Amino acid sequence: MTGETIGSDSADDNDDTLAAAGEFAVIDRLVAGRTQADAVTLGPGDDAAVVTAADGRTVVSTDMLVQDRHFRLDWSTPHDIGRKAIAQNAADIEAMGGRPTAFVVAFGAPSDTSVSVAASVTDGLWDEARQLGASIAGGDLVSAPLWVISVTVLGDLGGREPVRRSGARAGDTVAVAGELGRSAAGYALLHRGIEGQAGFSELRQRHLTPQPPYGQGACAADAGATAMTDVSDGLLADLGHIATASGVGIDVDRRLLDGDRQAVAEAAAAVGADPWEWVLGGGEDHALAATFPGALPPGWRAVGRVLDGPPTVLVDGGAWAGNAGWQSFD
Amino acid sequence: MTGETIGSDSADDNDDTLAAAGEFAVIDRLVAGRTQADAVTLGPGDDAAVVTAADGRTVVSTDMLVQDRHFRLDWSTPHDIGRKAIAQNAADIEAMGGRPTAFVVAFGAPSDTSVSVAASVTDGLWDEARQLGASIAGGDLVSAPLWVISVTVLGDLGGREPVRRSGARAGDTVAVAGELGRSAAGYALLHRGIEGQAGFSELRQRHLTPQPPYGQGACAADAGATAMTDVSDGLLADLGHIATASGVGIDVDRRLLDGDRQAVAEAAAAVGADPWEWVLGGGEDHALAATFPGALPPGWRAVGRVLDGPPTVLVDGGAWAGNAGWQSFD
Structure with missing residues (x-):
């Protein structure tokens, strides 16, 4: 177990550990001075928070980061970790056609973690939530032998029907909003310790703090998207979920993804990897993928078409032999 | 790190590990055949779930168990752990005067955990949620070096104002619904390995699966409770939260808690402990403690009175020298 004190180079001269400060004092410090979003009518400090659900429904999803x-x-950085935890949860609400309103966060860390490090995680959570007009409505802070962050996001469908994975129909256009392959490229650069050129730094940062296309989920729903998901496991794997749920085939046209390939081509050359593996198989960018019967809304680009069944995902009309995505247990 | 396979004595002859079965197959098995509560209009299987929020608000709380x-x-047992995770979260919604409607659960476990053990945890989650008329609307399953269960509960206030910790006023009656001291007694018996008499078995089980007084939170709100919390850290510690938030003193009368003392007296004698330490300082029973300006509703019993400030908790009119409760980091 990792029991070392993290962030001991902190500039805070009065930087207690979580154990020395005590749970309630730490929570007071993490909560102090934060302004809740309008949707949060009762924030931290009681047994539970209260969040507005304007249309009488709450969309909810949860993810654990270990x-x-x-x-x-x-x-x-601790700040990066906070941002990523919020971003990947927010993407799940976007993928239903909703907008995140509030988050609750459970954080487990060793008792000798410094309070300033926990505060940096909290700053990251807040900074990303604020990009969405949302806030951190509550949480839990516990002792654990390693860091575990579990985020639950609540969202508002704004009167829309949720866009499920099961509505894709033959003839629909398959489209993407957001980036593909960047997180996988950044991971490979970090894993190999390749510094390289300036652009590599941006790819590395994309792995650490993905940038989902906030707001595009609701736009897609308004534009009549028939099915939607976020790209967390890899484009082909996540389109596979739509294909299975909808009982359709999907054909991805690589010519339409050449911009993504180009964005990671130099990194792929530096690593000795095939950039298509990252574009088609790399997860964690938290782009949105959806199917549309009509015109695409601004911010979306076509990447393929929905075919009559059986449920399968093709690339340029044929099977894809490469890595198709992520499994949680391997 | 605990990497052993848990539950290897399972009767299931075809019991894969989580790693062998794969995340999606495991989730399919955990989700199959479950009937969602009426409030859950879209359950597991998509990017997010949808839960009804009948009065336009959602009460939300989260807890992590490590x-x-x-x-x-x-x-x-794995089933006990699932039940406890739900019960302690549900108590937070009760403590606001609400009723739990749905839960989302993130579960981290070693990849060599057997699928049947994960299924037992899930059965425990569902069995406890069903006692509340609620269900498990979604979740996450990840690989972790040890078990971590993070539960978020959503609840319905039924049009009521949330009962906060800050509304207690001098002259109010302090009252409790549910049990005190049993969880602490059970912990001590388990910790010392004392088998003892038949009643000890029940106390041990209370520690493993607390039984909050479900439904009493909403009853208290309807009866005009001015402040409420659940007893998770210990009666005096949790009344301390009310005292601080309300700016009042609280005086607990031990004569009114003699039934609780009696219920754990034999266990205390067997362990060599003071039963009052458990009744006044033991947490995790998830009883409810509230303040009432008028008559108590059925199921509630007086345990003390609210005094003019300063914020403090007295026992029989004086300071309490014993253990007053739990800290997450020690």
């Missing part, structure tokens, strides 16, 4: 599995403390 | 910190695999 140290050395979903992030590394020698790659990510 | 192996060897909040439960032990040699004391609890």
Whole structure:
């Protein structure tokens, strides 16, 4: 178990550990001075928070991030980890056609973690939530032998029907909003320790703090998207979920993804990898992928078409032999 | 890190590990055949779930349980752990005067955990949620070096104002619904390995699966409770939260708690402990404690009175020298 004090180079001269400060004092410090989003009518400090659900429904999703599995403390800053935890959860609400309103966060860390490090994680959570007009409505802080961050996001469908994975129909256009392959490229650069050119730094940062196309989920729903998901496991794997749920085939046209390939081509050359593996198989960019019967809304680009069944995902009309995505247990 | 396969004595002859079965197959098995509560209009299987929020608000709380910190695999069955995770979260919604409607659960476990053990945890989650008329609307399953269960509960206030900790006023009656001291007694018996008489078995089980007084939170709100919390850290510690938030003193009358003392007296004698330490300082029973300006509703019993400030909690009119409750980091 990792029991070392993290962030001991902090500039805070009065930087207690979580154990020395005590749970309630730490929570007071993490909560102090934060302004809740309008949707949060009762924030931290009581047994539970109260969040407005304007149309009488709440969309809800949860994700757990575990140290050395979903992030590394020698790659990510505490602030990065907070941002990523919010971003990947927010993408799940976007993928239903909703907008995130509030988050609750459970954080487990060793008792000798410094309070300033926990505060940096919290700053990261807040900074990313604020990009969405949302806030951190509550949480839990516990002792654990390693870092574990579990985020639950609440969202508002704004009167829309949720866009499920099961509505794709033959003839629909398959489209993407957001980036593909960047997170996988950044991971490979970090894993190999390749510094390289300036653009590589941006790719590395994309792995540490993905940038989902906030707002595009609701736009897609308004534009009549028939099915949608976020790209967390890899484009082909996640389109596979749509194909299975909808009982359709999907054909991805690589010519339409050449911009993504180009964006990671130099990194792929430096690593000795095939950039298509990253564009088609790399997860964690948290782009959105959806199917549309009509015109695409601004911010979306076509990447393929929906075919009559059986449920399968093709690339340029044929099977794809490469890596198709991520499994949680391997 | 605990990497052993848990539950290898399972009767299931075809019992893969999580790694062998794969994330999606495991989730399919955990989700199959479950009937969602009416409030859950879209359950697991998509990017997010949809839960009805009938009065336009959602009450939300989250708690993380970490192996060897909040439960032990040699004391609890997987089913117990699932039940406890739901019960302690549900109590937070009760403590606001609400009723739980749905839960989302993130579960981290070693990849060599057997699928049947994960299924037992899930059965425990569902069995406890069903007692509340609620269900498990979604979740996440990840690889972790030890068990971590993070539960978020959504609840419905039914048009009521949330009962906060800050509304207690001098002259109010302090009252409790549910049990006190049993969880602490059970912990001590388990910790010392004392088998003893038949009643000890029930106390041990109370520690493993607390039984909050479900439904009493909403009853208290309807009866005009001015402040409420659940007893998770210990009666005096949790009344301290009310005292601080409300700016009042609270005086607990031990004569009114003699039934609780009697219920754990034999266990205390067997362990060599003071039963009052458990009744006044023991947490995790998830009883409810509230203040009422008028008559108590059925199921509630007076345990003390609210005084003019300063914020403090007295016992029989004086300071209490014993253990007053739990800190997450020690």
